[in-house]
Amino acid sequence: MPATVSEVAAGLKTRLATIPGLRVFDYLPDQINPPMAISTLDSISYHNAMSNGDPQMQFSITVVLGRINERTATANLDGYTSATGATSVRAAIEADRTLGGVANTCIVTGASNIRPAVQADAVYLTVDFEVTVYA
DSSP states (O other): OOOOHHHHHHHHHHHHTTSTTOEEESSOOSSOOSSEEEEEEEEEEOOSSGGGOOOEEEEEEEEEEEETTSHHHHHHHHHHHSSSSTTOHHHHHHTTTTTTTTSSEEEEEEEEEEEEEEETTEEEEEEEEEEEEEO
16 A cells, blocks of 8 residues: 555654754744755656556655854755765665655655745754655
């Protein structure tokens, strides 16, 4: 039986929580407290195999690194977008591609939309990671 969206989201949250110091949410909190990650479901594709099998889910993981005018936010971007390392989003998620046994496999396909985001007169540096999950 394919995994549910909730099961996959929980698996992603668990994997992201292995990154030291990263706060992980499955909703947008009222207050920004970087570094933090928020996962959201973008889409689901059905019928990727015969008999309604292999649904494919697309998630976005938005990482808020810090105020854009702080050197540490820009410096931290390297670690989170790196393919390997203790703060690598890709490495954390792909260390268990089954997300605790709920998915067949998953892959972090890229990082994009590196941009500022404004909340309460503060400007933060953010980056979006695209994750494809085969449930």
